[in-house]
Amino acid sequence: MSVLEVRGLSVELGGREALADVTLEVDSGELVGLIGPNGAGKTTLLRSILALVKPRSGTVLVDGRPAAAGRPGVGYVPQRHEFAWDFPISVEDAVLTGRVGVIGWLRRAGVADYRAVASALDRVQLTELRKRPVGELSGGQRQRVLVARALALDPAILLLDEPFTGLDAPTQDLLTELFVDLAREGRALLMTTHDLASAVHSCTRLCLLNRTVIASGTPEELAGSEPWMRTFGVTASSPLLKTVGVV
Numbered sequence: 001m002s003v004l005e006v007r008g009l010s011v012e013l014g015g016r017e018a019l020a021d022v023t024l025e026v027d028s029g030e031l032v033g034l035i036g037p038n039g040a041g042k043t044t045l046l047r048s049i050l051a052l053v054k055p056r057s058g059t060v061l062v063d064g065r066p067a068a069a070g071r072p073g074v075g076y077v078p079q080r081h082e083f084a085w086d087f088p089i090s091v092e093d094a095v096l097t098g099r100v101g102v103i104g105w106l107r108r109a110g111v112a113d114y115r116a117v118a119s120a121l122d123r124v125q126l127t128e129l130r131k132r133p134v135g136e137l138s139g140g141q142r143q144r145v146l147v148a149r150a151l152a153l154d155p156a157i158l159l160l161d162e163p164f165t166g167l168d169a170p171t172q173d174l175l176t177e178l179f180v181d182l183a184r185e186g187r188a189l190l191m192t193t194h195d196l197a198s199a200v201h202s203c204t205r206l207c208l209l210n211r212t213v214i215a216s217g218t219p220e221e222l223a224g225s226e227p228w229m230r231t232f233g234v235t236a237s238s239p240l241l242k243t244v245g246v247v
């Protein structure tokens, strides 16, 4: 059984079809790159998996059970601008908010919660900054906080929405290495990204999306230009094809 199974998912937003008959599976041990142009429906797909968007039709199963908002087992790393960085809390407390679904809103965090936070901070190499207010962090440090916040749940699947936007090369390398390691340890990862070269290099599988799944396969299986041209609506002379190494 796959960790994530999306079957025939269609979603309408503002009277327009954002996703049409999307079928996708992500297994334990996979780092799947969700690739597509602006407006392709990538974020909508992640939000549907989190049950934050109601589909018109289709099903989403996580570990064989219907997706439900806030359920443990699904770690979500939103785009950086979606988090309230001006909220006066420390790095440690921001990461702890990732466990609210486990702790409950009105209960105090326990030893297991603080242990999970410490371990997540260690994985993103932020232990030294744990007492710093989140408002004082750089963009790269903020991105690492969001990853730690999702990891603190010890999720079976990690959903990452454009985790590399605006990051310098060393921070991007650190996170890429972490994602590859998490997949090797048996987690399932689904990541949207516009960094095509990096996705081709580091993902075990790519899912090309433009409202529906145009193609899915290992980077080697997607070595022809046709699915990329269809997904992005570009011609055979597009530099994009060079970036992904298919010409």
Ligand SMILES: Nc1ncnc2c1ncn2[C@@H]1O[C@H](COP(=O)(O)OP(=O)(O)OP(=O)(O)O)[C@@H](O)[C@H]1O
Binding pocket: 013, 014, 018, 036, 037, 038, 039, 040, 041, 042, 043, 044, 045
């Ligand atoms: N709340 C909303 N109401 C109406 N339409 C929406 C809403 N959110 C998104 N859309 C539309 O749904 C489509 C898919 O948007 P989505 O954000 O999922 O794309 P994306 O692939 O994540 O894009 P990007 O790469 O630009 O982040 C777009 O046409 C967008 O305008």
